[in-house]
Amino acid sequence: MTDDTRMTTTGLGPLAAALAKAQAQFPSISRDREVTVQTKTGGKYTFRYAPLDTILAAVRAPMSTNGLAISQLLDGPDLVTLLMHESGAIIEGRTMIPREPGANVQQLGSAITYLRRYAIQAILGIASEEGDDDGNAAAGNKVTRPRAEREAPSGPAVQASDQPDEVA
Numbered sequence: 506m507t508d509d510t511r512m513t514t515t516g517l518g519p520l521a522a523a524l525a526k527a528q529a530q531f532p533s534i535s536r537d538r539e540v541t542v543q544t545k546t547g548g549k550y551t552f553r554y555a556p557l558d559t560i561l562a563a564v565r566a567p568m569s570t571n572g573l574a575i576s577q578l579l580d581g582p583d584l585v586t587l588l589m590h591e592s593g594a595i596i597e598g599r600t601m602i603p604r605e606p607g608a609n610v611q612q613l614g615s616a617i618t619y620l621r622r623y624a625i626q627a628i629l630g631i632a633s634e635e636g637d638d639d640g641n642a643a644a645g646n647k648v649t650r651p652r653a654e655r656e657a658p659s660g661p662a663v664q665a666s667d668q669p670d671e672v673a
Contacts, residue, residue: 520590523571530567534560534633555633557622564629577621584617586624598628
């Protein structure tokens with residue numbers, strides 16, 4: 506896998522200053538999702554991670570306040586992450602999306618979401634509270650998490666079972 510980062514050479518000063526201010530305002534990002542992974546060999550382990558929606562919720566207000574925006578798109582085999590400033594300055598990061606022969610669309614989606622989380626954290630210079638250890642669905646491991654950890658539907662609160670729920 507190759508990663509490539511490109512930066513505009515003019516106007517990067519305002520972007521760097523805005524990013525420094527935003528970084529000082531970013532809250533701690535908690536690892537609020539717990540999953541249990543069943544490995545291909547039959548073992549299992551549990552870990553916690555910060556999902557994409559948690560990361561985005563933590564960074565959006567400080568970025569907006571400082572004239573920053575982030576965008577991610579797919580370009581051929583790459584995930585492209587753009588950090589943009591209102592001055593027009595842009596930092597671009599590219600990461601090749603690994604594609605395993607015979608992978609289904611859910612495995613590809615899992616890999617893309619995994620890379621999106623890491624790319625955002627990398628381009629913003631932040632990390633979740635603890636080291637991350639997921640991407641297991643993309644690796645072919647069976648991942649489960651307690652139902653109470655799933656995203657609740659909008660509307661009235663719903664009581665959830667503590668039984669694990671499989672995640673693709």
